[in-house]
Amino acid sequence: MLRRHHHLIRSSLRVLNITLRSSWAPSTTRAFHVSALNKSLNPSLIDKDPTSTTLTAEQTQIERLFSYSNSQSTPLPEKFDRLHAHSLQVYPTTAGKTVSGLQGHFQQMLMRLTKPKSVLELGTFMGYSAMAMADGMPKGGVLYTCEKDPKAARLSRELFEEHAYSPSTKNEGVTRKDTTIEVVEGDGLSSLALLHERNLRFDAVFLDANKGNYVNYYNFILDNNMLTDEGYILADNVLFSGLVLNSEERQRNAAAGSPSSSSKGKSKKKKDAGDGEWNRETFQKFADYIHTFNKHVRDDPRVDVVLLPVFDGLSLIMKRRQ
Template sequence: MDIIPAAVETFAERYTSPETDLLRRLNRETYLKVDQPHMLSGHLQGQFLSLVSHMLQPQRILELGTYTGYSAICLAQGLKEGGILHTIDINEEREDMCLRYFEEAGLSEKIRMHIGKAADIINGLDEVFDLVFIDADKAGYERYYDQVWDKIRPGGFVLADNVLFHGETLEEPSKQSNNARAMISFCEKVAADGRAEQLLLTLRDGLLIIRKIG
């Protein structure tokens, strides 16, 4: 399902700051060489992530789901001096590509990439995060949310991607995939959490913005 009409996307891109040359090349290489390139954050969402990071000026960011590194680069752009972004991905085959672009972006000292299961790695990170971006396996969102919550500073943010899951969340339950049902369950969990306030932003494939209250 096309959630956002193509004409609207084109208009939005026209009046959004353009991709850098590096991000444009990363975008192109992903579509040429990597499976499921639609998983890339892309121009509009990437610029949104960059602006959020610049607004928050975080010291510590956690990203769950690196893919080819596009979103990590965008998020790392707003880090404070000495800030670090931890990014976790289960697929080691894309690690070299990610590290190559991180280095070219001048972010090798700011981005620490971890390969393995996010649920295992999160518990080993002794950090307090200002911002967490969840863009990993959909069935794991609720678990990741629970795992990271106590590691987020009061007033910190969680961004959860793909909560509309290609529009399947709008379908009748009998037509929804397991991933779509997982997204609905996750959104309901957050909505019922009195420790948080949230906004479901209809950007790209749905982005849930969550703020830790207190």
């Protein structure tokens, strides 16, 4: 999951006060900036350094467009606001890995339109997108979500238990949801192998895990016929802050043995404790993985794809009709 544009966090933006009121979010009031968790409509079309904290006039305008779009859309229920705030509390520097409310609502609408009975998500994090999609699925649907980080997997399980998405929900007075969410803990490829052993196939897949493994995830799903005939894959972050625009030249230079210009002047940005450091070169490396994935899907005769320049780039991938 991409570190979602923390350079857009500015003290001048409107501050929201969210009251946390559940077992997974201790009772307290916490203020946070809109931009901390809400990406602009299309941050990938403006030239910027993803490690920078400077906001240009153009970026400010895009932030305003995002805020307008968000304000003119039907809001998701309060539980999603509380989860965003809780994510910021638990993961103060990487909470932006969660999808924005606007993207979460888009994915929920997509579920309502396509009515998938079985959905796979690679990359749970705190469970926001899983919960948003589950609320849009038809009665009796099951969503399987895979998460490598044990802490995030535990917290998301608690969330799904609290809100009655789990089959084991024991909360009195809480009505069981029509859709079940099952957390599969482990790295993406191992989780896919386990699900394949259970002979599971999916009507929809949301791909939002390790960017370096996007091609491997995609190939495993298609090679093992885990996608139904009318199913689709929605791949997130396929523009990767616009850095994919530099990938072709970098890959040509690498093949020719030339040094990459983007390795100069690295500016480091600290992540959550234990996560190491990010810099522009690291961002560009992951963008190169995404560019390789984009080309791989485009050239795959088994599918049709449309890459949508919204949020941080969403690719909608469907099996080609015979």
